[in-house]
């Protein structure tokens with residue numbers, strides 16, 4: 170009989186021996202959120218009639234795409250069948266599964282003692298299963314291996330139980346089998362969490378120390394900070410201090426999520442809950458930071474936090490230049506909730522005023538762009554995303570380049586680009602095509618391991634620039650959707666990189682500049698020049714379009730001159746018709762941008778620059 174919230178102990182007085190903190194980690198789509206839903210139902214914290222799918226995914230985009238972006242924590246009361254007289258407190262943290270958000274996964278893991286490693290029984294182990302498992306092992310978590318979706322006709326529980334058992338070092342019989350969809354086996358899983366995950370240990374009488382594993386901005390309450398108390402106790406109304414910055418705040422509210430916010434007197438050792446201090450910006454409540462009391466606080470912070478580092482940059486410009494202030498306001502608002510989002514104003518001769526925005530990866534870019542368009546009603550042009558380059562000149566001066574048009578001229582000694590260690594998991598029949606793809610993307614093979622007879626793990630070092638764009642799409646199409654990919658940044662390497670400029674009638678168009686490998690420069694130049702020729706209408710004079718590296722032209726097309734006489738069609742003397750045509754021509758002109766002396770239709774910029782174009786698809790990772 171599941172416990173109801175009525176006999177649940179107050180969070181400041183719960184005996185840590187009855188607390189279990191765990192998370193669920195899995196490859197994307199293996200069913201974490203669905204499993205979390207079943208746990209909410211089974212423990213009675215959400216009533217049947219209030220239940221909706223993916224209860225914890227609150228952002229519209231999360232629901233629509235079926236992905237989890239922000240972590241969530243819920244307090245679940247559970248009286249295990251082996252000890253029905255004692256209601257235990259299970260604090261469950263649902264984590265994001267996507268590589269862009271790995272840092273959030275790792276902080277969530279640090280807040281737990283155990284983890285449910287969830288694997289789809291029809292798919293088997295995937296790249297992010299491994300990546301997350303390694304993270305869990307680094308954090309010394311107890312791992313409970315679970316196969317999900319055993320209700321599916323395509324499920325192969327025997328086969329994958331063995332694979333999973335080999336991986337975590339247990340017997341295939343120890344691998345639990347559940348269906349998050351029907352709820353089968355979920356109660357046994359909760360019992361097992363109580364039995365196997367160690368209770369938190371912390372010093373009750375020590376100064377308070379709580380780790381921040383998430384913070385979100387709420388327009389009504391300000392920043393809501395999620396913490397796990399390690400030592401001592403945090404109490405309502407006391408003043409707290411953020412240990413990394415020394416900033417102090419009054420604790421206006423403290424409590425737990427069950428799954429709605431429920432205020433409490435305080436949070437004790439081992440508890441997981443939220444804090445509200447009235448701050449308005451998540452950067453004042455950083456993931457990974459330690460919270461302590463202002464009076465008699467702790468002196469040693471818990472394990473450090475990391476400032477998220479943007480990996481991919483793109484220029485965002487309003488289609489209608491007068492929307493620029495709104496774009497700035499919208500970015501300011503989104504940043505309140507997203508410490509990883511960085512931006513600074515930028516101007517482009519072709520696109521006008523906009524922002525250079527840094528993202529954790531392409532999914533992050535995509536989500537932000539979609540939120541700007543949807544929640545703020547903005548129409549945007551996003552320039553093709555690029556990674557960050559470091560250019561060292563012969564005089565040893567250095568430039569960090571986040572925008573290709575800033576690539577320095579002059580005597581360059583070395584150009585460095587970021588590289589990642591990529592892990593691909595796939596059926597063995599695709600080894601050839603995967604290696605071919607990685608090779609054409611300038612990859613270096615690091616090693617290969619067989620997980621079972623028919624599945625292989627291939628590891629490569631690859632330039633980030635080669636992987637962030639359409640690599641994942643290509644990988645999926647070459648492996649009929651069977652391959653999975655994970656990657657982590659591992660530093661930088663020198664490469665033969667050059668900047669390709671595009672010149673219209675002799676004028677450089679900043680927005681079209683790109684940094685590419687020297688071997689790919691020619692193809693890029695030819696493709697762009699040909700495309701522009703198609704998109705730019707004839708002008709009153711001949712317009713050469715050139716692609717150049719420095720002063721060396723590598724591709725050229727010409728738009729022939731034409732005098733466009735719109736009135737030619739209007740023989741006869743119908744003056745009103747003539748006027749109408751002239752009006753129409755004026756309208757058309759408004760949507761033109763002057764680049765030097767050439768009129769370029771807005772559409773040409775969108776078509777060429779848009780990240781949906783061949784230069785790189787921002788939609789590659791869903």
Ligand SMILES: Nc1nc2c(ncn2[C@@H]2O[C@H](COP(=O)(O)OP(=O)(O)OP(=O)(O)O)[C@@H](O)[C@H]2O)c(=O)[nH]1
Pocket residue numbers: 195196197198199200201202203204223235236237265266267317318319320321347348349350351
């Ligand atoms: N048949 C069946 N389908 C399931 C089961 N569990 C989850 N699914 C389906 O699998 C899909 C992915 O489930 P989610 O719970 O969204 O997966 P997730 O791991 O949370 O995904 P991310 O949040 O994107 O990481 C959904 O369409 C679910 O309905 C199951 O036990 N059986």
